[in-house]
Amino acid sequence: MKKTFLLLLSCLAMQSNAATKQSNIVMVLVDDFGRQDISTYGSTFYDTPNIDKLAATGVKFENAYAAHPRCVGSRVAILSGSYPTRFGVPMGKREGPHQLPLSAVTFGEHLKSSGYQTGYIGKWHLGKEGGEPAKQGFDTSIMAGHWGAPPSYYFPYSKQNKAGKNKGFAKVDGKEGEYLTDRLTDEALGFIDNKKDSPFLLVLAHYAVHTPIEGQPELVKKYRNKMLKNSIADAGKASDKDVILDTTGVHKTIQNNPDYAAMVESVDISVGRIEEKLAQLGLAENTIIILTSDHGGLSSRGLESTRELATSNAPYRHGKGWIYDGGTRVPLIVKWPSKVKAGLVSQVQVTGTDHYPTILEMAGLKPSPKDHQDGVSYLNALQGDTQQRKAMFWHSPAARPSQTGDTNSSAVIDGNWKLLNFWTEGRIELYNLNDDLGETNNLAQKMPEKTAQMLAKLNRWKSDINAHTVKNKSKKSNTTKKH
Numbered sequence: 001m002k003k004t005f006l007l008l009l010s011c012l013a014m015q016s017n018a019a020t021k022q023s024n025i026v027m028v029l030v031d032d033f034g035r036q037d038i039s040t041y042g043s044t045f046y047d048t049p050n051i052d053k054l055a056a057t058g059v060k061f062e063n064a065y066a067a068h069p070r071c072v073g074s075r076v077a078i079l080s081g082s083y084p085t086r087f088g089v090p091m092g093k094r095e096g097p098h099q100l101p102l103s104a105v106t107f108g109e110h111l112k113s114s115g116y117q118t119g120y121i122g123k124w125h126l127g128k129e130g131g132e133p134a135k136q137g138f139d140t141s142i143m144a145g146h147w148g149a150p151p152s153y154y155f156p157y158s159k160q161n162k163a164g165k166n167k168g169f170a171k172v173d174g175k176e177g178e179y180l181t182d183r184l185t186d187e188a189l190g191f192i193d194n195k196k197d198s199p200f201l202l203v204l205a206h207y208a209v210h211t212p213i214e215g216q217p218e219l220v221k222k223y224r225n226k227m228l229k230n231s232i233a234d235a236g237k238a239s240d241k242d243v244i245l246d247t248t249g250v251h252k253t254i255q256n257n258p259d260y261a262a263m264v265e266s267v268d269i270s271v272g273r274i275e276e277k278l279a280q281l282g283l284a285e286n287t288i289i290i291l292t293s294d295h296g297g298l299s300s301r302g303l304e305s306t307r308e309l310a311t312s313n314a315p316y317r318h319g320k321g322w323i324y325d326g327g328t329r330v331p332l333i334v335k336w337p338s339k340v341k342a343g344l345v346s347q348v349q350v351t352g353t354d355h356y357p358t359i360l361e362m363a364g365l366k367p368s369p370k371d372h373q374d375g376v377s378y379l380n381a382l383q384g385d386t387q388q389r390k391a392m393f394w395h396s397p398a399a400r401p402s403q404t405g406d407t408n409s410s411a412v413i414d415g416n417w418k419l420l421n422f423w424t425e426g427r428i429e430l431y432n433l434n435d436d437l438g439e440t441n442n443l444a445q446k447m448p449e450k451t452a453q454m455l456a457k458l459n460r461w462k463s464d465i466n467a468h469t470v471k472n473k474s475k476k477s478n479t480t481k482k483h
Helices: 002-017 049-056 071-080 107-113 180-195 219-230 258-280 353-363 448-465
Strands: 024-030 060-063 117-122 141-142 159-162 167-168 200-206 249-251 287-293 300-302 331-333 345-352 392-396 409-414 417-422 427-431
Touching: 024 258, 049 117, 049 287, 049 331, 060 180, 071 353, 107 200, 107 353, 117 180, 141 159, 180 200, 180 258, 200 258, 200 287, 219 258, 258 287, 287 353, 345 353, 392 448, 409 448, 417 448
Parallel strands: 024 200, 024 287, 060 345, 117 141, 117 200
Antiparallel strands: 060 331, 159 167, 249 300, 287 331, 392 409, 409 417, 417 427
16 A cells, blocks of 8 residues: 555656755664764774764764664664554564564655665665565665674675574675675665666665674774773773673773774775765765664673673763663764755754654655654754754663663653663663763652653653563573574
């Protein structure tokens, strides 16, 4: 039904496209990329000159959030413009076999119907056969399978299990020594070359910087030398000299993993290559670039886990898997030549659902609230508007305490106030984010009226959206799926 409707829209849109030059749109979606993993956001260890340049020539959002602290839920929100719990993700009565149901109309489908050439390259993780990008509005789909992470970042991107069977990526052509981040960038450059004469939408969804933590040797060596020069303790595979321990697990406090640093720089090089290609083709002035992440960096592990940790999200608390800000704050940089003021820094709050309506407006299309049910456009913020967004919500009912140490929880942010309900444990926490970035001073008992007000707001949302809640039966039940 939705396909027929969109086909009719396509015919009308094709007629208007000839008269109006639409902007190309490139979204670079980096996996497990913490807000603090970029030097323009505060890292003094990782080198990200190309992303820093992107921020200097575009708009940098200081208060951007993912709509979920893990990969699948966050990606559902980005592609659908709706909170993932509406679709039973990550836990609930799911609609159909795919995490992103086919009934959801993506922004890819809208842009395709308006005459855009659409491409999706890299990590999809939202559906298996029959639920791939080609079924959700993307004509070109490259290496976009259901895998959450590659077994290896080197060709053939797979490893054998003990039985000798190949696991991981489906078989793809490539060459010895090929690095996945570089390969996906090559594919993106090819897409831009092929579609340069038409308006195009490209989502380049890097598998990096997700585990396995495998940096290119020459870059790893660079960061090891940097650590020696600056007397930084190595926290690669051999040690975790900087971690702190609490009742939930282990948490990194500084950025000092040279392999991870190398992965970050490979992503930065990718961004530079994209910008260079656009400039070579004369497309830079008419191309919007959106760079963001699906959630915070991997900085925490459960008490029973021996998983290598990647980064630190300090001063924000914890990381991936948690609905503390370390797990949900992400970088967001938007470059739109001649349309936005270069170097603008926005304090407006944005969450993952908001990309959808913003992209529609960027393409000259009308919002479609029935599709992006929870998205709020940040187009005005790109023009310098400081009006804050309405409240943002999170629901995380599938905790992985033995992996990342997190606990079943829900949260709401309304302005500077944040309330977290760890409902499995019966614990409420209230923070003023303006005064307490690290969420260390719980005001719930000191401010009972504010706590009750925020909790009521959160509970109304959970009731309206039919958020699923279930207590953990065992740690094992929460660790059967990696991502």
